[in-house]
Amino acid sequence: MxxxxxxxxxxxxxxxxxxxxxxxxxxxxxGKKYKIEKSEKEWREVLDGNAFRVLREKGTERAFTGKYDHFFEKGDYYCKGCGNRLFSSDTKYNSGCGWPAFYDVQKEAIEYKSDNSYGMKRVEVLCADCGGHLGHVFNDGPKDKTGIRFCINSAALEFRKKEGKEDKKKKDD
Structure with a gap:
């Protein structure tokens, strides 16, 4: 029984x-219209399973498992769903929270939405171009910068390395 x-x-x-x-x-x-709109089937075709779960179903990676948590190369971070430029590596820092953390975002790259799921009051961060769920924003970032911490899922991001003088010279040769 x-x-x-x-x-x-x-x-x-x-x-x-x-x-x-x-x-x-x-x-x-x-009801919001985004620059980039796709059906669920189309999103599934362009995103791997984890990226789809995070971006389209508002999932979250387990802490300390994302590939960009302890990643600090110079470059920019883009939305994995649509390619919208979101963050610069210049604003990335090690917050110790278990997810990539940034203290600033590219102008007009994201939207904010109230998130009261799981009994918590948080502010969700969405890609402004496709509406993909990126993570959340908190007011416990570096006080000497913006005081804000964008806590973002690695699965929602695509990193593109900045070309340095060495890289550009090799490319031109």
Missing amino acids: RWIAFYSMILLAITNNLGFAQKQKEEMKD
Whole structure:
């Protein structure tokens, strides 16, 4: 008899999570038109599974697992979904939070949305061009800079290295 109650609780939890995921998908559509619009099928064709889960289903990577968490090469970070330039490596810092952290963003590259999921009050960060979920923003960033911490999922980002003088010279030769 106990196992029936146990499995009933698990089934209820799964059902609730599926309902939550559907609600999140519907909220992403909230009537806003973006420069880049694709169907779910089209997004699945251009994004790997983890990027799709994060960008299109508002997922989150486990802390300290993203490839850009401890990555500090010079360059720029773009939206993996649409290529919108979001952050410069000049504003990236090691916050110790487990996700890539930036204290500033490219002008008009992102949108902010209230996020009260999981019983928390946060501010979600979305790509302004495609509406993809990037992460969240907090007011505990470097005080000597902006005081803001953009906490971003690596799966939502694509890094492009800046060409230095050496790289440019090799390319011109």
